[in-house]
Amino acid sequence: MKIPKILSVSPSFFKFSSQDVMVNPRNPFTVGQPVAPEAFVGRKNLIAIAFDQIYNRSNLAIWGGPGMGKTSFLNLLTSEQVWQSEDIDPSTAVIVYLNCLEIKPFMPAIFWRKIISLIREKTKDDTILQPIV
Numbered sequence: 077m078k079i080p081k082i083l084s085v086s087p088s089f090f091k092f093s094s095q096d097v098m099v100n101p102r103n104p105f106t107v108g109q110p111v112a113p114e115a116f117v118g119r120k121n122l123i124a125i126a127f128d129q130i131y132n133r134s135n136l137a138i139w140g141g142p143g144m145g146k147t148s149f150l151n152l153l154t155s156e157q158v159w160q161s162e163d164i165d166p167s168t169a170v171i172v173y174l175n176c177l178e179i180k181p182f183m184p185a186i187f188w189r190k191i192i193s194l195i196r197e198k199t200k201d202d203t204i205l206q207p208i209v
Contacts, residue, residue: 110147113155127162170198
């Protein structure tokens with residue numbers, strides 16, 4: 077049985093010129109490193125949901141496997157520029173970020189002490205809030 081010739085490729089097919097090679101733009105995603113808020117892309121629906129929860133003083137849980145963008149997303153939510161882009165005045169909130177992996181062993185009392193400490197630090201110049209926290 078004779079097998080028919082289906083495709084013939086000349087060796088020049090595999091040669092590339094400088095015009096054929098696309099310059100790879102800098103990829104903002106680095107494994108194991110969060111993306112800066114200004115480099116964050118996509119997830120507009122999740123951002124809208126998060127700000128809806130924030131605006132309504134509700135709760136929001138962020139979860140996912142390693143490298144899914146949780147830290148990058150949370151960094152984005154603490155960015156004053158992002159709050160302004162959502163037409164929310166960042167001065168109406170005390171925005172703090174705490175990486176719970178830094179609490180070893182994790183205990184609720186330590187978590188709340190760290191949160192209160194971060195809020196105190198963030199409001200140290202606020203004569204109205206400082207006595208409260």
